[in-house]
Amino acid sequence: MKRSPMIKYIIRRLMVLLISLYVASTSLFVLLRLLPGDPANALLSVGATPEQVAAARHTVGSDLPLFEQYFHWLRNLSSFHFGTSLIGNVPVGPEINSRLSVTVPLTLISFFVTITIAVPLGFIAAYKSKTWYGTILNSISQLGIAIPVFWVGVILILIFALRFMIFPAGGFPPTGWSDPGQAVRALVLPVCTITLVMSASLTRYVRSATLDVLNSDYLRTSRSLGSSFMEAMWRHGIRNAASPVVSILGMELATTFIGAVVVESVFALPGLGSLLVQAIGQRDYPIIQGILFVSTMAVLVIGFLVDLAQRFIDPRMSKSLAGRNA
């Protein structure tokens, strides 16, 4: 009886996901074609002859009619061919792949550490909101959302890498993960940087959700029937608090990813973020396209999964946090 509406929802949501992916890739195509200047310009120097221009355009494929370009674009995307970098002349796909081995662990580890820290802290901040440490926790988290992530990185470098020389000030072992010890050492400060900033915002959400539960009527009802406070929190509180928190987890993961993008530049890590920044500086469109597509796809898929998780916890139809000021 319960299965059917859930499965229907999953199918519907999956279709929305596929449509979103299609819309996203088309938008990306349109957006990049709308850019002033031809993509082939990156291959040319100033004062190129018309033959050189034509040759460049042919290489890049921008001399084909728009529809053909679009068709090629879609076909390439579906097989994850992102073309060739205009600068290094290397295929984009494998380049992105190798960078992912830095960015993905950085993002995921930061995300999970953040959750591990923020959930208990948020709970304490709510439960003990009248105490001095509860108020301090609250103030710190208010502060945390105002701090730029790269600044935290620079400060951490100053303290732990330069003054006390515990961790490297940047860089990632050229052998990648084949030396896991060094790789992890290189990621410690970056992870701490992202975690410090993200924990602040997640703690606020957890605190807010927990406060709602603590002041709720249903908690009171449960206690009026003889349960202890802890029993009531366990049976009713956790699920009700989890619901709003899960709904923003998707966005928090996206924000963590953006944090990683910036932090990679702070610590000179060879990840997706630093590649993107480099490519933007060089107007290397195939790389920009590729990275943006991969990121968008990741964001959409994560959004889909978070949606499902939320529906599982809270079966009510329209659950919207819209209009709630931060």
Next chain:
Amino acid sequence: MTTKKRHSLPLIVGCTLVGFIAVMALVSIFWTPYSIQDMTGGRLGPLSSHHWLGTDKLGRDLLSRVMIGARIAIAVGFGSVLIGAILGVVLGLIAGFAQRWVDESFSAMFDILIAFPTLLLAMLIVAARGASLASAIIAIGIGMSAIVARLTRLLVKRVLAKDFITASRASGTSWARIIFIHILPNIWTTLIVTFALQFGFAGLTEASLSYLGLGAPPPNASWGSLLQEAQATVLTSPVAAIAPGVLLVCLVIGMNLVADGLRDVADPTLRRSR
């Protein structure tokens, strides 16, 4: 019955913080302790009575550069909030009046744009237009407009559902008058709170862009650029890496407090138990 004082501590503290930075920015238009072309201060000089914040690696007075950075921070805040507000409120109004599938499309569009990280969007626009202050302001403004639009849509729908709107229509008021006389006055207080919050985040985003080298090009460097430059020499001259950061944090916290204060003053019942 005790009447609650309408003074709000957050508002006062916030305005002071923001005011301090705004004054710095304003003054920098007319005067800075040294010209930013002036590189005679000695490289990476310490704090002194001549150079209150020391000098940077090219011998320029840091305080002057920081003051100009304040100018950029305020400009970005205003510019992007302005763009976000105009674009967002207009789109939100349209969506608020729209029905069924048109409304759902608007909603979906807003949600997608909100889910798309603003920094990423800004990087995309910078890739298109080249790095400049204008690119940053436009990009952040567009990203912001989605949040404003979604909020506006919600508020508009809430107001439209009220009885006095129906009564007003029944007495023959045109939709244009209803928008200006009934809807906007009712929603602008909530919107202003959002604008205040977005001001701070615009500053943070622009700082990230500049740090990455994708913001306003030198020598009119924003705080983000200053921090990027300072990183290489952070051990020998930490002030250069700390001062711009502290000011940026003050600006954002200040605006957040202002937002809190506005919320208190506008409608104390909205304030959740902190």
Next chain:
Amino acid sequence: MKILEVKDLTVQTGDGSKVVSSISFSVEPGERLGLIGESGSGKSMTALAVMGLLPAELRASGSLLLGTGQDAPRQIIGAAEKELNEIRGKVASIVFQEPLTALDPLMKIGRQLSEPLRRWKDLKGDALQEAIISALMEVSINKPERIAASYPYEISGGERQRAAIAMALACEPSLLIADEPTTALDVTVQAEILTLLDAVVSKRGMSLLFISHDLAVVSRITDHVLVMKDGSVVESGSLADILRSPQHPYTRDLVASAKELDNALEIAKKSGGN
């Protein structure tokens, strides 16, 4: 052996203002006591104090003895949480005003009902399922299986309140406290719920503490009445006495307005009948 004995109960806020000022009353086994007053009179706080469920900011002082014939009466004020857990539900339970928020929105009705049943009747498995169904049937719910498998938002207000009453009854308390149980419901449903409470309280031989602002509702279901205003008891007595010859000016106003409404209804009935 009184079920509830209240002596000089005072409930104060953190800054010393009194929500309830030194009231005293008692409830005998099988007695039905009504507590009537407007919002702010302290009646709901009295109910919460009896259950030891006052919000953390409020402090209760005085004496609150709650007990059945079997056990010695226990002092609620100042009792440890562990003690209160043994008393709450077993000796007294409470039905709140708004069932939509009083029930866990994310849990099915049946599962919420199983909580007190499992605790106080030590039931498991099939026996538990049967007990859930029969508990729902006792509160006159049609299609109890459907309700048990539903979430609170999926059923009507009346059904929700019945479910809440079932939960309160599942503990088999000697005293049932009902805090404005019909105020949030439609008028037609109000009458049904009152009839239900009446029947159930009689059948089980429970005592009833019924709280309301509505004299008409209170007069349907109670024998004795306490009139509260601004935290104090201004009058008490049997329902008949209060209605016939109210002493305190506030009580007189209450009775007078109720009578006016009654007369208006009579006139309407008569003229409608023609």
